[in-house]
Amino acid sequence: MTISDIAKMAGVSSAAVSRYLNGGPLSEQKREAIREVVEKTGYRPDAAAQTLRTGRVNQIGVIAPSISSQSVGQITAGIASELDQQNYLILLGNTELDEQRELGYLTAMQRNHVAGIILLGCYYSPQLARAFKACRVPLVVTGQRFPEVPCVYNDDRSAARELAQRMLACGHRRLAYIGGTEKDQAVGLARRQGVQDALREVGLNADGLPRAYCAAFSMEEGHRCMEELLARCPQLDGVVCVTDTVAFGALQVLRAAGRRVGEDVGLAGIGDNWAGKVVEPGLTTIRFYQRQVGQEAARMLLQSLEHTEPDAAPVRQTTLGYTLVERGSL
Numbered sequence: 101m102t103i104s105d106i107a108k109m110a111g112v113s114s115a116a117v118s119r120y121l122n123g124g125p126l127s128e129q130k131r132e133a134i135r136e137v138v139e140k141t142g143y144r145p146d147a148a149a150q151t152l153r154t155g156r157v158n159q160i161g162v163i164a165p166s167i168s169s170q171s172v173g174q175i176t177a178g179i180a181s182e183l184d185q186q187n188y189l190i191l192l193g194n195t196e197l198d199e200q201r202e203l204g205y206l207t208a209m210q211r212n213h214v215a216g217i218i219l220l221g222c223y224y225s226p227q228l229a230r231a232f233k234a235c236r237v238p239l240v241v242t243g244q245r246f247p248e249v250p251c252v253y254n255d256d257r258s259a260a261r262e263l264a265q266r267m268l269a270c271g272h273r274r275l276a277y278i279g280g281t282e283k284d285q286a287v288g289l290a291r292r293q294g295v296q297d298a299l300r301e302v303g304l305n306a307d308g309l310p311r312a313y314c315a316a317f318s319m320e321e322g323h324r325c326m327e328e329l330l331a332r333c334p335q336l337d338g339v340v341c342v343t344d345t346v347a348f349g350a351l352q353v354l355r356a357a358g359r360r361v362g363e364d365v366g367l368a369g370i371g372d373n374w375a376g377k378v379v380e381p382g383l384t385t386i387r388f389y390q391r392q393v394g395q396e397a398a399r400m401l402l403q404s405l406e407h408t409e410p411d412a413a414p415v416r417q418t419t420l421g422y423t424l425v426e427r428g429s430l
Contacts, residue, residue, distance in 0.1 A: 101143050112136045121158070121187060125406050160401065161209035161217040163193045163202060169317075170373055171390045175242055177221055178394025186402060199225065201331055205342045206231050215352070218242065218394075223283045238395045238404035244286050247419060248349060249291060250404070252418045253399045256286045256370075259386045259422045260294025264340055264367050268428045272366040273337030275299065277341045278308040280327045287342060291370065295340050310336065314346055322349025330357055337365050343387055344369035346378050351379065351429075353416065366430040382427030391418055396420070 105119075107114045110133040117206055118159045119126050120134045134215070135312055147216040160183055165170045180190055193205035202222055214237060221229065221243030232239060267275065275426060277295050294305035310333045312325035322341060326349065329336060339354075341347035347369030351361060359365045362381040369376065369385045376383035396418055 101141060102376045106134065106137050106141070106143055109135045109141070128181035153336075158187055159189045159191045159212075159214045160211075160398075161205070161211075161214040163189045163195060163205045163217065164220045164221065165195055165197050165202075165222060167194045169190070171388070172220060175394035176395075177398075178391035179218055179398045182392075182395050182398035182402070194302060195222075199223065199227070203231055205228060206235065210236055215405055216240070216399060218397050220286070221286065224266065224285060238401055240400045240404070242393050242397045245283075248415060250290075250400050250416050252400065252420065253286060253392070254388045254394050254422060255419050256290040257294040257297070259290040259370065259388070259424075260340065261297045262294075262424055263370065263384070263386055264295040264298035265301070266424060266426065267338045267366045267430055268298060268370060270366055271305065272430070274333070274336050275304075275338040276312075276329045276336045277342075278312050278314060278322060278329070278331055278339050278346055278426065280314050291342055299336075314342065317345055319341045319345055319349035319352070322346035323353055324349075326350035326353035330354075334349060338366050340366065341367070341369045344371045344373035344383060347383055347385075348373075348375060348379065356384075362430060368429060372425055376425075376427065381429045384426050384429045386423075387423045387425050389422070393420055 101119045103114050103371060107117045110117070111227045112130050112133060116126060116130050117134055120131060162179060164176065166172055183190060191209060193209070195201040195205065206217065209311065216238040217235070219239065219241045224244065224246055240252065242252045243254070245251050245253050266274065275295065277292060280288045282292070292311065296309055299306040299309060310329055313327055313330045314321035314390035322345065326339070329339070330353065339350055341350055346366055351367060354365055354367065355360050361367050369383055372385045376385050400416055
């Protein structure tokens with residue numbers, strides 16, 4: 101079975117089949133006709149021949165900070181749903197938040213001739229900026245807004261502000277915040293700033309916001325930070341947490357201290373982790389549309405691959421929305 105055979109069965113040219121197999125531009129009618137024949141025959145192109153012809157393999161590199169994260173799983177699923185339609189496979193790299201591993205994956209994936217790379221939420225640094233500039237394949241970043249790089253990201257600051265506004269509206273005025281490293285401009289810095297924005301709007305001391313910082317977004321770190329905040333600020337009556345998982349750890353400490361969450365003290369997280377629906381009380385949170393983040397990032401990359409000149413591809417910066425999910429913890 102050859103490309104010519106597929107073309108005859110689909111009623112299209114061999115060039116159209118080639119564009120289909122390589123993710124090139126094609127009308128929806130031709131794409132569907134070719135897809136039906138490919139699925140019926142089980143045809144698979146010779147990978148070695150494709151690499152010799154195009155200088156790349158039908159793989160997209162995806163570099164993730166932690167494959168155990170729910171949000172990473174959702175973003176990756178969104179990426180895969182788009183790439184599968186264009187016959188691209190995913191080559192996954194897990195950095196565990198190690199910048200050197202991240203840089204290593206960027207280099208290694210290019211050496212392995214991936215067609216493009218999607219980089220999930222990372223810290224910006226001079227080294228990373230240089231690596232972006234030197235990258236020889238199309239690149240898209242999710243979860244962060246970096247200059248001169250196509251990005252898809254969430255409105256973290258507005259989301260945290262609205263969450264804190266809701267907590268204040270429920271009567272909680274002595275707020276505290278559990279955050280993450282502010283090297284992370286989105287999750288670390290923007291979410292803290294959003295909480296402070298809400299405090300300023302009602303005339304409270306935003307600069308004096310009591311806060312503690314997690315070394316990792318885990319229940320254990322949420323537990324530790326909540327103990328620290330209660331020791332420093334025993335009168336607090338509201339806690340905004342950088343993620344839901346951190347909030348679950350804080351919830352354990354508040355219960356052990358005899359504080360009634362949803363009555364004596366408000367508690368909220370960000371991320372809409374499934375466990376927030378089953379804990380008691382249910383956790384108020386922010387739902388980001390992470391699967392859509394992955395889908396949009398994949399679409400951006402595929403559009404970049406259609407340009408024969410890398411500089412011809414427009415640099416797009418896309419912000420996606422969110423929903424406040426209110427449960428019993430306020």
